[in-house]
Amino acid sequence: MPTARIGLSACTVNGKIYVFGGENPAWQVLAMVEEYNPATDKWTKKSDMPTPRARLAVCVIKGKIYAIGGWPNQDSVEKYDPVKDEWTRKTPMLFGTDRLATAVVDDKIYTFGGMDQGLNYVKTAQEYDPVSDTWRKIADLPEVAGEFTASAVNGKIYIIGWFDNVLEYDPKRDKYEKKAPLLTLQQGLGYSVKSSTSVINGKIYVFGGSGPDPIGKKVSMYDPATDKWTEKPDMPTARQFLTTSAVGGKVYAIGGAIPAPNVGDIALSTVEEYDTGFTGESIDFKGKLPTMWGEVRTAMNR
Secondary structure (H helix, E strand, O other), X not given: OOOOEEOOEEEEEOOEEEEEOOEOOOOOEOOOEEEEEOOXXXXXXXXXXXXXXXXXXXXXXXXXXXXXXXXXXXXXXEXXXXXXXXXXXXXXXXXXXXXXXXXXXXXXXXXXXXXXXXXXXXEEEEEEEOOOOEEEEEOOOOXXXXXOEEEEEOOEEEEEEEOOEEEEEEOOOXXXXXXXXXXXXXXXXXXXXXXXXXXXXXXXXXXXXXXXXXXXXXXXXXXXXXXXXXEEOOOOOOOEOOEEEEEOOEEEEEOOEEEEOOOEEEEXXXXXXXEOOOOOXXXXXXXXXXXXXXXXXXXXXO
16 A cells, blocks of 8 residues: 555445545544555555545445544545545534444445544444435444444344454344354454454455454454354454455455554555455355465555
């Protein structure tokens, strides 16, 4: 990535990955947007976000990207059109946060938890309808949470990475249900926060974060259909506050930070490609196909 960043967010549209915001090694909050093309392994600068922010969330609906929340502009909502490379401001969140988790079901965006202006984790959850450009309150999380992830599979949302919790949220019932805990917890390796998730063929892959030993290298796969976890090959580069995005059967782990004692977090521009082995919907994928990490591209900056 051209710019080392921590607390960034990414999503995929038409086979290209768009990376938004974050903080650079000098701890400046960024408005920058960069596009990554996996086919050419090239980066392209795009129009900045109207509002600089870090630890935001992004979601895709019908080819448009919605940048939501983040620090310090916690209630900001802006829509990006990748074709036109243009931004539009939208109705702010009812309750703004950073370090939140978001997911899309039936063309609506659901946001969960995060940290408020007082640096307190919250359990607030909200639903955004892009057609009417309106927000509404939904059932709170069972407890305060932040620095976690949310992924949608078959109309349900899976909230992963807040200590020992894995929750399934059903938007139709507005209810939460506890699921099997993270694999790292089952192995007695502690907790996992500040990680990132991506979905391929109905399976959720969890990358990095803080807590397990070695810190930030663990990769696990969760199958919502069976409520089972499977361990996968570690990331080559340990990190937290990274972002991931999937193209085809591959997941790209981008940016993030390495914790450094007495220094703080060291921001990364690292991009690593993980091949799940999934090649198409005709394959009955059970997590048993070959998996591997691609070439490591690393640049570390203080």
